[in-house]
Amino acid sequence: MSESIDVILVRHGRTAFNATGRIQGRIDNPLDDLGLEQANRVGRRLARDLAGHAILVHSPLLRARQTADIIAATSGKVSEIVIDPDWIELDYGTFDGLHQSEVDAKTWRNWRADPTFRPPGGESLVEVEDRVRLALDRLLGLGARSVIVVSHVSPIKAAVTLALGVNTEVVWRTRLDTASICRLSLSSESRSLTGFNETGHLDDPPYVSHG
Known part of the structure; x- marks a missing residue:
């Protein structure tokens, strides 16, 4: 049986759009103040969790890059940083920038019922899954026992x-908080989910520098 690697999936910290319920997609927003602190707390958590160094892979969007850079600086456990565009957020097309309430109820129903539904000018959940499948396969070629991936919901x-082997529409029945952690065990023969939407680190006391 092939050797497995540990994959730590981190959703980026909060942005102003996250805070106000707007669809963010490919809009390149920075982290807000809370998001910056959330990223610090993820880094401190991974400093405790990781026995050795890890390679960090992140989406090219600013909110993911900021989260990744803070994790690398705070954890002290990152040996290399790689940008992979296949971890970018779903393209919501013309829905980008809208408040969630501005998308009509019929559209939401159609979206939930059909994983091939594509927002005007955007991409479908199936298309996201296809590129993420390729991105997961590439992680196996990095030569690391542990990989951190900073991405989007x-x-x-x-x-x-993909790890659970379930249908795409299950995404509508799961919650994934900003700066949460999910964990996978990944090999060339199998994928398994070992942790989901971990947020306990976000309740840690804020870091205070005395120097």
Whole structure:
């Protein structure tokens, strides 16, 4: 049996769009103040969790890059950083920037019922899953025992559905908080989910520098 690697999936920290319920997609927003602190707390958590160094892979969007850079600096456990565009958020097309309430109820029903539904100018959940499948396979070629991936809600949920071997529409029945952690065990022969939407680290006391 082939050797497995540990994959730590981190959703980026909060942005102003997350805080106000707006669809963010490919809009390149920075972290807000809470999001910056959340990223610090993820880094401190991974400093405790990781026995050795890990390679860090992240989406090219700013909110993921900021989260990744803070994790690398805070944890002290990152040996290499790689940008992989297949971990970018779902393309919501013309829905980008809208408040969730501005998308009509019929559209939401159609979206939930059909994983091939594509927002105007955007991509479907099936298309996200297809690229995430390729991205997961590439992680095996990095030569690391542990890999941290900083990404977004839709790609991370796609990775979880692939690990569980369930249908794509299960993403609508799962919650994934900002700066949460999911964990996979990954090999060339199998995928399994070992942790989902971990948020205990976000309740840690804030870091205070005395120097």
